[in-house]
Amino acid sequence: MAARKTLGESLREHGVSRRGFLKFCAATASMMALPPSMGPVIAAALEKARRPSVIWLSFQECTGCTESLTRSHSPTVEDLIFDVISLDYHHTLQAAAGHQAEAAREQAMKDNHGEYLLIVDGSLPGPNSNPGFSTIAGISNYAMLQEAVAGAKAVVAVGTCSAFGGLPAAAPNPTGAVSVMDIVKDKPVINVPGCPPVPMVITGVLAQYLVFGKLPDLDEYHRPLAFFGQSIHDRCYRRPFYDKGLFAESFDDEGARKGWCLYRLGCKGPSTYNACATMRWNSGTSWPVESGHPCLGCSEPKFWDAGGFYEPLSAPLGTPGNTLLAAGAAGVVIGGVAATLAKHRAATAVAERQPVTVEELEQKL
Amino acid sequence: MSELSLERGLNALRAEIDAPVAAFFSSCVHCGLCATACPFCTETGDPKYTPILKLEPLRLVWESEFTLWGRIKSSLGLTRKVDDKMLEEWEELLYDSCSMCGRCSVVCPVGNDLQYMIRKTREGMVASGHAPAGLIEASARSIRTGSPMGLQWKTLAVQIKHVQGSTGIEVPVDKAGVDYLVLLSSMEVINFPEYLEAITKIFDHAGVTWTLSTDCFEATNAGIQIGSKDIAAELVERVVSAAVKLKVKNVISPECGHAYTAIRWEGPNLIGRSYPFRVFHIIEVLDELRASGRLQTEGKENDRLSMHDPCNLARKSGCIQQQRNLMDLVASDFVDLKEHGVYQWCCGAGGGVSSNERAEPLKLAAFKRKKAQIEEVQPERMVTMCATCRTQLEEGLEAFNMDIPVVGLTEMIADHLVDKGPAKG
């Protein structure tokens, strides 16, 4: 609010060097596919940015997204971004609890009406399902979201649950879970899916908002193109093995040890759009495929229902073998009945066939 | 009085549909290769003669009555109905432009035996009254006189007398218990009387016991050509009863293609029982005599000879090596046509085409394929072993002013028999 510091001031308070900050800005620029010359521009803008008010609502979620952002590694510039925004409500992180916490939320909404950013993690029971599946302070997720959206400038759905419904919405979806964009139609929604999302993607989206004051370009799933524009497969360092047709066939075979493509072990990289392959995890230490595990496709809609994690992308869903057998058996029965009838007609035709005589033939002359 | 009708025709087609027909029609991909195998297509260049299209009436009946999917389709009115107008149009395709040579059957990449189906489709054409006049007349003469040409035993008796006079050998008639009953074709008796003389000499030379039958001398079967199992069966029964009456062990089909198919392959199925005797083509008998050393020949023909394999004998009955063995016996300069045996080309006259006067221009057109084959190897004479093929070759070569005589293989063998001298006298 009035006493907000700029990011630059805050960083220096936290002892982050100018060099470290510029490195972050350069990385952010490259993630967003901007020329390197934009690094200093981003730095300059961020230095001057004022702490915006952020309200973070957590619905049907596992707190993994918050954990990913705050606990994954020692404090970095990404963490500090959170220090410099005014996180006015986050019921996992804030000290306040109970009525105090809810009062803080209402206060922030009132003070920053029309200006605050609303971040949501977790899906929520849809308007037609029992609101009792998930409530905070006796308020249904749906009602709380509607209320918070009303005064928000934009909504950022963090994590696959809030972006696409995620685990709670997986079949048979007992709570009738829906995603944020299923509900919010009149405000910009930015989806940052992933289970959890790459931390730097979240901060990158926030940085972009702070720097340019506008929302990023989105794909049809409302994902920022800068981070979700390319598939894991297209950026995967194991891609040359796919192109050569060299595949690991089990987790401890020769191919696995040699780091060959994990397609046959169920890698969903070809159909998954995310930045893991370029940004990696744990401060750039590694990422799932590099660790020898196939991509689960966690940043895609319906990823829980898109076939087993260890089933190749091309494998069918369901039990097609049974379909084949059952339909084949039905075909034999149907064909058998039809053919028996046809054969009966043929037998009748033979029985009823009148012999041809030359006298009959001669009538036709 | 009963009459042939569309319904009887359709019923006849229904009666012909079996598993091979269903498999064949299920497999056609319209690749058009059968057209490259058919002399009526290649020589006229008219795509309407494409063999698979000739089977459309049978295919429509199969599809709309013998497949569940086809029944649905036809109940929705999506399938053409076979009617008299269609059959009338198809008469030319099924009779005039098809000699049932079976070349398409061995070329079709999916394995359709088209000739097998042409034969079946003709059953429907006959029963619906859409057979050509020439074949109707030949069938009527066969049933009434025993010969498609109306030839009677008395004509043959005169010929027998001539043969006996010129060879000094008795031509056995109605001799019971002999090894072979010899059948003839009317065309041979009329056009190529030298055949009877030749076998008389050869059998005498080899010491074969044989006979002709006054009850039945005709081997040809107009019923097979027109495509009527009723007429064909009646003609086969005459052969069978003659053979049974004379208690022969074997029956010999003459130098005629379709006669062999009729008696050897279709006959038992037409009458619904196996024969108490065996059936051979004269070429098979001659080669058997050769192999067992009973044919002693001397001298060879020195001019360049080539050979026409009759479709019914070679491709359709597997008699391919035998005639070449016999040629080697009597010819020093024999050259095969480039495509022969299983892949030989039809002369254009078989399958009833030669009895169907209307088909004359098509018959001559189809011959151009044979002509081209002959021109490739440039023989001085052609040899064959089918009276219909021989007539067609002679007429065709003459039409194109090619001076290449055509001879029958049996006569050529007879000409080279070692003279046993007067001792036998």
Next chain:
Amino acid sequence: MSDPMGFLLWVKGPAFNFALAVFALGMLARLVEIFILGRKTNYAEAKGGEWGPGFKTMLTRTVADPGTFARAPFNVVVGWIWHIGFITALLLFIPHIELFRGVLGIAWPGLPNPVVDAVTAITILALVATLVHRTQHPVKKHISTPEDYLVWTVTFLPVLTGYLAYHRLVNPYPLILGLHILSVNLFLVVFPFTKLTHVFTAFIARWYNGAIFGRKGVQS
């Protein structure tokens, strides 16, 4: 299924299962319809066997006789190329093998992706050539029916979409992969009711052909 991923899951799941069911039901019905008709007893003395020549013709008819090859080299060569290409791409592309493993529970070694890729490109060209040939060649033009063009289309689309998907020429990937699988579903549904049945019945037809001729002592 309004979004690419939902579409992909629909075509991979319920739609594929439906297509497979139609295919299996239709094709088995067709096969039973053929076999139950049977053959009449043949009383003529056989000159040769049926089984041996039948099986032999099942294989030998794959290769054209020299005369036919000389008269229709395009048909033979291009037909061979695209059939081999289609079968190679279908059976030896690793992701397809995984599909067969998922449906049938069995798998076999595949080919390196670049090989399948090259084969697919050739197959596309050959298929286009067959279409041009069908519309230009007098005999083929004359005997072609709407069904022939339908079958060409449903055969061509899986190859084309597969090529586009492999090269990721359409974005997003789930969309083109979904279109590829959809085209396969279409192929499977159309299969039992068109000349595509020849994939199975040609071998039955060849067997009968070989058996009919074989019985007469001819290897057809």
